[in-house]
Every structure is written in structure tokens, then in C-alpha cells.
Amino acid sequence: xxxxxxxxGTAAPLRRSNVDTDQIIPAEFLKRITRHGFxxxxxxxxxxxxxxxxxxxxxxxxxxxxxxxxxxxxxxxxHAVWALQDYGFxxxxxxxxxxxxxxxxxxAGLLTAVVDQSVIESxxxxxxADPSTQVTVxxxxxxxxxxSLTAEFxxxxxxxxxxxxxxxxxxITLHNxxxxxxxxxxxxxxxxxxxx
Amino acid sequence: MxxxxxxxxxxxxxxxxxxxxxxxxxxxxxxxxxxxSPQAFDGLRAAGRVVRRPDLTIATxxxxxxxxxxxxxxxxxxSRAQVEALRKNCAEFGVPLYxxxxxxxGIVHVVGPQLGLTQxxxxxxxxxxxxxxHGAFGALAFGIGTSEVEHVLATQTLPLKPxxxxxxxxxGPLPDGVTAKDLILAxxxxxxTGGGQGYVLEYRGEGVRGLSMEGRMTLCNMSIEAGARAGMxxxxxxxxxxxxxxxxxxxxxxxxxxxxxxxxxxxxxxATFDAEVVIDAGALSPFVTWxxxxxxxxxxxxxxxxxxxxxxxxxxxxxxxxxxYMDLTPGMPLRDVRIDxxxxxxxxxxxxxxLRAAADILRGRKVADDVRMLVVPGSARVRLQAESEGLDxxxxxxxxxxxxxxxxxxxxxxxxxxxxxxxSASTSNRNFEGRQGPGGRTxxxxxxxxxxxxxxxxxxxxxxLTNA
Ligand code: SF4
Numbered sequence: 159x160x161x162x163x164x165x166x167g168t169a170a171p172l173r174r175s176n177v178d179t180d181q182i183i184p185a186e187f188l189k190r191i192t193r194h195g196f197x198x199x200x201x202x203x204x205x206x207x208x209x210x211x212x213x214x215x216x217x218x219x220x221x222x223x224x225x226x227x228x229x230x231x232x233x234x235x236x237h238a239v240w241a242l243q244d245y246g247f248x249x250x251x252x253x254x255x256x257x258x259x260x261x262x263x264x265x266a267g268l269l270t271a272v273v274d275q276s277v278i279e280s281x282x283x284x285x286x287a288d289p290s291t292q293v294t295v296x297x298x299x300x301x302x303x304x305x306s307l308t309a310e311f312x313x314x315x316x317x318x319x320x321x322x323x324x325x326x327x328x329x330i331t332l333h334n335x336x337x338x339x340x341x342x343x344x345x346x347x348x349x350x351x352x353x354x
Numbered sequence: 355m356x357x358x359x360x361x362x363x364x365x366x367x368x369x370x371x372x373x374x375x376x377x378x379x380x381x382x383x384x385x386x387x388x389x390x391s392p393q394a395f396d397g398l399r400a401a402g403r404v405v406r407r408p409d410l411t412i413a414t415x416x417x418x419x420x421x422x423x424x425x426x427x428x429x430x431x432x433s434r435a436q437v438e439a440l441r442k443n444c445a446e447f448g449v450p451l452y453x454x455x456x457x458x459x460g461i462v463h464v465v466g467p468q469l470g471l472t473q474x475x476x477x478x479x480x481x482x483x484x485x486x487x488h489g490a491f492g493a494l495a496f497g498i499g500t501s502e503v504e505h506v507l508a509t510q511t512l513p514l515k516p517x518x519x520x521x522x523x524x525x526g527p528l529p530d531g532v533t534a535k536d537l538i539l540a541x542x543x544x545x546x547t548g549g550g551q552g553y554v555l556e557y558r559g560e561g562v563r564g565l566s567m568e569g570r571m572t573l574c575n576m577s578i579e580a581g582a583r584a585g586m587x588x589x590x591x592x593x594x595x596x597x598x599x600x601x602x603x604x605x606x607x608x609x610x611x612x613x614x615x616x617x618x619x620x621x622x623x624x625a626t627f628d629a630e631v632v633i634d635a636g637a638l639s640p641f642v643t644w645x646x647x648x649x650x651x652x653x654x655x656x657x658x659x660x661x662x663x664x665x666x667x668x669x670x671x672x673x674x675x676x677x678x679y680m681d682l683t684p685g686m687p688l689r690d691v692r693i694d695x696x697x698x699x700x701x702x703x704x705x706x707x708x709l710r711a712a713a714d715i716l717r718g719r720k721v722a723d724d725v726r727m728l729v730v731p732g733s734a735r736v737r738l739q740a741e742s743e744g745l746d747x748x749x750x751x752x753x754x755x756x757x758x759x760x761x762x763x764x765x766x767x768x769x770x771x772x773x774x775x776x777x778s779a780s781t782s783n784r785n786f787e788g789r790q791g792p793g794g795r796t797x798x799x800x801x802x803x804x805x806x807x808x809x810x811x812x813x814x815x816x817x818x819l820t821n822a
Contacts (some may be wrong), residue, residue: 159401189432191439193396236501265501327501328403331509334370334378338511341369341380348604348612349382350471352412352450 159267161324165248166294167221169304170211171282177225178232179259183241185233196241212245216289224281225252230259230270239266249295251302251311253278264317265327271295271311273302280307297321356622358519359588360554363494363619367477369511376513382476382493384506385462386413386449388440389767390481394504395443405447407510412471413444413451416461417767421730421757424454433768447507460733460759463487463701467571468735470600474589474616479506484701484783485584486577490570491597492589492619494554497578517583518628520553521621524561526635531817533711534569535703535781535800537561537633538576539641539651545631547649550582553629556621557587561635567596568707575702576783579648588620640815642688643785643798645676650785652688654803654815660684679787680795681775688813691797695778696727696754696808697790698801700764703781704732706739708801713745715805715816716752722811727754727804728770730762754808766791779807 187199204210211217223242229252230238239262242250250268253275263270284304285291293304295311297318302311320330331338357365370378384407391413398405405411418433420426428434437454444451452459458469463484466472472488478495479485481503488495498512506512522541542549555577557570565573570587577585587593594613597603604612643651644658650673652659658677661684664670677684682691698704698712709731721727729749731737737759740746746756763770764782772778772794781804785796797813806814 191392191396191435193393193400326401327513328401328505328508331378331505331511331513335509337370337378338380338509342510345380345382346611346615348608348615349476350473350602350604351409352383352471352602353409 159324159326162321163298164296166292168219169222169224169285169293170217170220171285172223172225175226176228176231179230179235179238180232182238188237194244196237197244200241200245221246221248222293223247223250224278225250227254229255231256234258236262239263239268243268269321271313273309273311277309356625358621358625359556359586359619360494360519363475376515378511379514380511381479381506383471383478384411385466385480387416387462388436389417390500391503392439393500394507397504398507403508405449405507408448411449413440413449414459414462414465415454417761419454419760420768421760421762421770424758457734461701461761464705464732470597470603474593475619483578484575487571487575487701489574489584489586490567491593492586494584496584517554518552520555520629521627522555522557522631523559524633524635525559526561527564528561528635532638533800533802534565534572536638536641538573540638542580542649543651545580547647548581550580553582554584554586555582562587567592568705572702579783589616640803642813646679646785646787648785648798650676654688656688658682658684658686691813692811693779693807694776696804697763697778697780698804699730699762700782702783703801706736709740709745712801712805713748717748719752719809721753721808725808725811727808728757728763729754730757731759734759763790779804
């Protein structure tokens with residue numbers, strides 16, 4: 159993964175609470191065999207409505223999603239995170255995330271930053287007044303800023319470290335590749351291989 | 355203090371141990387199939403990673419493939435896409451693959467053991483819950499999710515927290531007519547579908563020692579239905595005799611070194627388990643399920659239970675709901691339950707001994723007129739072996755269908771499905787609602803009970819045939 163230190167982009171306001179993973183990506187898309195390409199599946203039902211925020215041209219290209227409380231509840235499907243990332247989101251801001259969704263996000267490299275609902279409200283007001291507002295999420299400083307607003311956000315320290323270093327689970331294990339090599343050199347000679 | 359078999363295998367595979375972190379465990383064998391691997395390979399591709407040890411990885415096509423017209427393209431587009439993705443991924447990443455049509459293709463848990471790839475003391479994983487099957491050899495074998503599949507492909511390791519251990523001791527030999535399937539159904543009925551949660555089960559005692567390797571695989575296979583992470587049997591002469599001479603088994607000096615090492619794997623006398631269960635083998639008889647989870651089983655001689663027999667309110671609701679789905683009436687003898695379809699196959703009971711046992715019962719008999727029976731070998735090799743013994747003739751003459759190898763009606767991802775309301779006696783491992791097709795009703799049985807049931811048209815054991 160690319161290290162994530164600071165990100166600046168436009169933001170989309172999602173004025174809804176309790177957005178569950180079935181809303182983020184419905185089950186019918188779980189049959190797919192790819193790890194990417196879920197952008198069309200994101201918020202699939204809501205996107206049928208022309209008035210839905212992501213159907214507004216002024217929010218095209220937004221990379222930060224500003225959501226209501228309790229984002230990511232419901233089934234544990236990792237696809238929910240993939241769909242948000244495939245669509246182009248790098249950060250989701252909310253006052254509260256469901257645990258499993260947060261865990262899955264951290265693993266996949268999507269930043270879920272927790273701020274007060276009052277900050278969410280201020281951000282909604284700013285980006286609705288001017289959708290081209292540049293929002294900066296600074297993971298190093300743990301702040302989000304837009305216009306004259308600057309607020310701190312909360313993030314799990316372990317997830318923060320992983321994102322700053324650009325490490326996924328596999329990357330972390332591969333940090334110990336020396337230990338793996340040492341282990342491999344001591345495996346018994348009789349251990350089987352699958353090649354002829 | 356001594357160690358259990360599971361602890362010995364675990365400790366021998368720790369690559370890295372650090373305070374407050376999960377152990378990093380080395381994986382000796384990674385089995386891959388078409389359903390849980392596509393996104394794992396895709397993840398590797400996106401990150402520019404390679405498969406660390408293709409030589410410790412093997413793939414086969416099983417869950418989706420048809421068991422008839424196997425030379426034609428797969429009709430269902432989702433199934434076809436999964437199989438094609440596997441072929442492309444294995445070619446790109448250098449993973450050996452047994453495709454449909456190959457002599458070694460088959461259900462992943464049948465293929466590994468029969469090639470001699472599954473050996474005592476190994477760690478074995480697969481993106482499939484019935485990986486527990488391989489524990490029959492004294493391997494620590496368990497199912498994993500797709501992101502773990504990617505992790506193993508990339509690193510040949512997994513970060514894991516240790517499992518708890520449970521001893522299941524089967525005292526005394528199994529009575530005549532009682533199989534490994536009856537034993538495991540009785541174990542699950544006893545400890546419940548959640549009874550093994552977080553545990554590795556070690557099956558011990560005379561009743562287990564007396565089982566063949568194939569019987570032990572049946573036993574370990576269904577450990578997951580008791581909620582366990584894995585099931586294991588300590589290796590012994592039966593294990594070594596099964597392995598010797600297999601394609602991937604050690605040879606010459608390596609064989610001697612291997613056997614010496616495998617002998618050390620038994621649980622130490624002074625080791626302690628986190629939990630223990632004792633089963634009296636003498637009290638066992640053919641066992642069948644009546645409900646919609648594998649813990650809802652009873653001796654064939656019993657009657658359908660009543661919600662009033664429930665131990666608590668949750669159980670009462672579960673019984674009521676199961677009886678409604680299964681369309682059964684309390685008090686009805688299980689032997690009177692009429693069956694539409696008999697399925698002989700799956701990674702639980704699709705090996706050669708299972709087919710032989712069923713064929714012995716069907717020889718010179720006929721499948722009842724209104725019953726269809728599918729015989730689906732667990733692998734292409736099992737199919738060939740059966741044909742060389744003339745078992746296919748026995749099944750065909752009895753009026754059963756002789757199919758190609760795969761998972762088939764075990765989970766109905768291919769066209770082999772029950773229709774709504776149809777009732778099966780199945781040698782597979784899950785009787786969940788709709789598992790064998792939407793609205794289908796499943797009774798889990800041994801191969802012997804399956805064959806006797808096919809003949810009589812109702813749940814029956816071989817003893818019912820000779821007594822008749
Ligand atoms: S036979 Fe059934 S349980 Fe076994 S691997 Fe196939 S689908 Fe899973």
C-alpha cells in the first residue's frame with residue numbers, strides 16, 4: 159500500500175445515519191470474482207435516485223465522505239470497504255463507525271476518522287455551500303481542516319501507524335521475511351512439495 | 355508439563371513469537387479451489403506480489419463443476435467465471451492445478467490425502483471449512499477466509515492466536531454396523547453445533563484407533579459442524595501404512611526419518627486438555643439427522659422428537675422450526691421417513707471405502723422405483739478405482755446414477771440440486787435449510803444407511819434389509 163500521510167480533496171456530504179453495509183454494497187455484488195471494480199455497486203440502491211448526493215455533478219470526484227453517525231453497521235463483508243475505495247474515497251469521516259467495518263477499513267487502507275458530530279455538521283454546511291471546498295485530512299497531525307475550520311480526529315494508533323507506513327497485514331508479515339527464511343531452512347527434508 | 359498433539363504441531367511451526375502479538379505460524383500445505391481464491395489472487399496482482407511457495411500450494415476445481423457432460427463448457431456463467439479465473443490465476447502465478455478432466459481432479463479434501471500430500475505433523479490450510487478433514491493424519495488443518503488465503507499465498511504464514519484443546523475419547527470398539535459417520539453425528543448431537551467453538555478436537559481411544567484412515571477423515575471432516583477449528587487423530591501404524599508409497603510420501607531414508615518424527619507426535623501422558631468428552635462406543639448405533647443442523651441427530655431406531663422434549667426455550671423454538679421445515683411429526687419413527695433422493699458423495703463420504711460399502715449393500719438389489727440415487731465419487735481417481743473394481747456396474751445395475759467427481763449435491767453450486775420440498779438421505783455434512791437446493795430437506799446419513807435407504811425408499815440400515 160502507498161503510505162498515507164496527508165490527503166487533500168473535495169468532500170461529499172452523506173446526511174444519513176446508520177448506513178449499513180447492505181446499503182454500501184448489496185449482497186448481489188458479492189458473487190463477483192474480482193477484488194476491484196466495485197465502484198458501480200457503491201450505494202447501489204440510492205444511486206438509482208437522481209437526487210442522491212453522489213449523482214450531483216458538483217460532488218463528482220470527491221475523495222472524502224462526510225457521513226452521519228454509525229456508519230458501516232451490519233454484515234462483515236469486506237466488499238463495503240473495497241466499493242468505497244474503488245469509487246475514489248480515501249477517507250470517511252463520521253462520529254461513530256461500526257467495529258468490524260472499521261477493522262476491515264484499517265486492513266484495506268481506507269482511513270476512518272472519528273470526529274464530533276458538530277464537526278460533521280460544520281463540514282456539511284461548508285461543502286454544501288461550496289462543493290469545491292478543499293478539505294485536508296492530515297494523518298500525521300490527526301487533524302481535518304477546511305476553510306477556517308480545523309478539528310482533531312481520532313484514529314486507532316495501530317491503524318494510524320500502518321497507514322503512515324503504508325503497511326497492510328501482508329506487508330507487516332513480510333517485514334519478518336528473515337524469520338520466515340530461517341524457518342524454511344530448518345524444515346525437515348521429508349516435507350512434501352506439490353510439484354512433481 | 356507434557357504437550358498435546360495439537361500443541362506439538364503448533365509449536366513446531368512458530369516462525370515468530372512476540373509478547374502481545376499473535377504467533378506467526380508457518381503453513382506446510384495450502385490447498386486452493388475456485389470459490390475462495392479469485393479475490394486473493396487479485397489482491398496479489400494489485401500489490402505486485404508473487405506466490406511465495408507455489409511448491410507448497412495446490413489447486414483443484416470442485417465446488418462448481420458439473421458431474422455430467424463434463425466435456426462441455428460450464429453452463430452457469432458465475433460458475434464458469436470462477437473456474438476460468440482459477441485456471442488463469444494458477445497459470446499466471448505458477449500454482450499447480452488439477453483441472454476438470456485431469457486424472458487427479460476432485461474435491462480438495464479428497465485430493466490432498468490420496469496424493470500423500472497431507473502428512474502427520476503438518477499445518478494445512480484451505481479457504482474451506484472442511485479442511486479439518488486432513489487432521490485425520492495428525493496434521494493441524496483448518497479453514498481460512500479469503501484475505502487469509504491471500505496472506506498465505508504471499509507469505510506462506512498466518513498470524514494466529516492459539517486454539518484451545520478438547521479430547522474426545524471413544525471408549526471401546528465401535529459395534530458392528532456402526533461407522534465413523536454414525537460416531538461423528540453422535541458426537542455433534544452430544545456436544546452441540548457450538549460445543550467445539552475455539553477448540554481443536556483430538557479424537558482418541560479404542561473406537562478411533564480401530565478406524566481406517568478414510569473413517570478418520572470422515573470423523574475429522576465434521577469437526578467443524580461441532581463448531582471446532584480443527585479435528586485431529588494422532589498418527590499410528592494405520593496412518594503410516596496408508597501413506598507409504600503414495601505419490602508425494604517420503605521414500606527411502608526420508609521415509610524412515612519421517613516415521614521416526616511422526617511417532618513423537620502423540621499427546622504426552624501428562625498433557626492436559628482444556629476440555630474432555632468421553633463417548634461409550636458400545637452404546638452407538640446407526641445415526642441420522644432429523645432436523646436442520648448437524649447436531650439435530652438421533653439413532654435410526656428413535657422417533658422424531660417433540661418440541662416438548664426441549665431442554666430450554668431456545669431449543670424448543672429450534673425444534674419447532676426444524677420440524678416445520680423438514681415437514682415431520684413428533685413421535686413418527688425415523689425409519690418411516692420416506693426419501694426421494696439419495697446422495698452418496700462429498701468430502702465426508704465420497705472416498706473409495708464409502709463407495710465399496712454402499713456397493714456391497716446394493717449388489718443384487720434395486721434402488722426403489724420412486725427414489726433417485728446419485729453416486730458422485732470424491733475425485734477422478736476414486737472414480738477410476740471404483741470402475742476398476744466394477745463398482746460403477748453395481749450402482750448402474752441397481753438403478754443409481756454414476757457421476758463425475760466434485761462437490762455436487764453437497765452444496766448444490768452446480769446443477770445437482772434438490773427441488774423445493776424434495777427430501778434426501780445424504781452422506782454429506784450439512785443439513786442446513788436449502789443447502790442441497792432451495793426448499794430441499796436433508797437427512798445426513800452414513801454410506802451404508804444411504805444404500806439401504808435407497809433400496810427401501812425410507813430411512814433404513816443394512817440390518818433392515820437382511821431382516822426383511
Ligand atoms: S464436498 Fe461439500 S463440504 Fe466438502 S468441500 Fe465440497 S462443498 Fe465443501
